[in-house]
Amino acid sequence: MTQTRDEFEARLRQIGAERYHDLHPFHDLLHGGGCTPDQVRAWVINRYYYQHSIPMKDAAFMSRVEDPDLRRKWRSRIEDHDGTDTNEGGIRRWLRLAEAVGLDPDYVASTEGVLPATKFAVDAYVRFVREKSLLEAVAASLTELFAPKIHQNRIEGLLKNYDFADDSSLSYFKNRLKEAPKDVAFGLGWVLDQADTQEKQDAAAKALIFKTDVLWSQLDALHSAYVEPGRIPPGGWQPGTGLLDARAA
Numbered sequence: 001m002t003q004t005r006d007e008f009e010a011r012l013r014q015i016g017a018e019r020y021h022d023l024h025p026f027h028d029l030l031h032g033g034g035c036t037p038d039q040v041r042a043w044v045i046n047r048y049y050y051q052h053s054i055p056m057k058d059a060a061f062m063s064r065v066e067d068p069d070l071r072r073k074w075r076s077r078i079e080d081h082d083g084t085d086t087n088e089g090g091i092r093r094w095l096r097l098a099e100a101v102g103l104d105p106d107y108v109a110s111t112e113g114v115l116p117a118t119k120f121a122v123d124a125y126v127r128f129v130r131e132k133s134l135l136e137a138v139a140a141s142l143t144e145l146f147a148p149k150i151h152q153n154r155i156e157g158l159l160k161n162y163d164f165a166d167d168s169s170l171s172y173f174k175n176r177l178k179e180a181p182k183d184v185a186f187g188l189g190w191v192l193d194q195a196d197t198q199e200k201q202d203a204a205a206k207a208l209i210f211k212t213d214v215l216w217s218q219l220d221a222l223h224s225a226y227v228e229p230g231r232i233p234p235g236g237w238q239p240g241t242g243l244l245d246a247r248a249a
């Protein structure tokens with residue numbers, strides 16, 4: 001049966017409550033100060049691949065939208081990450097975090113050393129948005145409903161527990177706190193409007209679950225390679241490489 005708007009929204013939020021990556025043990029370790037410098041670096045390197053792919057995902061989405069009003073609403077997402085003449089943008093902010101943890105930003109931007117499983121997961125998200133319905137593509141972005149809480153926890157946890165954390169290195173997350181609410185308010189309203197049959201509601205819920213899997217898989221890969229059992233797969237970043245100091249030497 002088709003759910004009411006409120007019931008359907010509650011169903012989407014429940015997916016986040018059960019499956020969002022704030023529940024992943026790697027985040028407890030990171031936010032609680034339990035990561036070694038190399039584990040933080042591994043997270044920064046791998047998560048960069050997500051950052052660098054998000055604007056390509058949004059461009060893929062926009063290339064399929066015929067409604068100019070929808071494109072107009074969406075395009076600020078690309079500017080938020082890529083920047084404008086007056087806004088440095090999320091990708092550069094992320095590279096500032098990379099430098100603060102001792103990584104060469106050129107190395108990080110090269111995406112060398114990104115774990116194969118991170119690439120598989122992130123590339124699957126970009127492909128999903130390219131190939132599935134617009135409704136499924138927007139629904140997949142709704143994990144951002146749950147992101148402000150994790151960004152807030154991360155800012156507090158990193159500031160408390162790590163020397164590298166300050167206003168400059170954490171500016172990526174501070175900015176997302178301002179940017180994400182406008183995106184999710186629009187995306188959620190759009191999905192609730194469009195998903196007016198049971199079939200569409202089921203497809204949207206499934207898309208959101210898919211996206212929680214994309215996020216979770218990245219942290220599983222990171223945990224397995226750099227925490228427990230600490231088995232770095234071929235091609236994965238090796239601690240000691242890609243460092244700022246090495247560039248200066």
Ligand SMILES: O=C(O)c1cc(C(=O)O)c2c(n1)C(=O)C(=O)c1cc(C(=O)O)[nH]c1-2
Nearest residue numbers: 054140141142143144146147150151176215
């Ligand atoms: O740190 C996080 O936990 C987190 C999660 C997510 C998300 O839920 O997909 C995004 C972000 N951050 C983020 O910074 C971001 O720009 C972003 C864009 C999107 C998207 O799907 O379009 N998700 C996310």
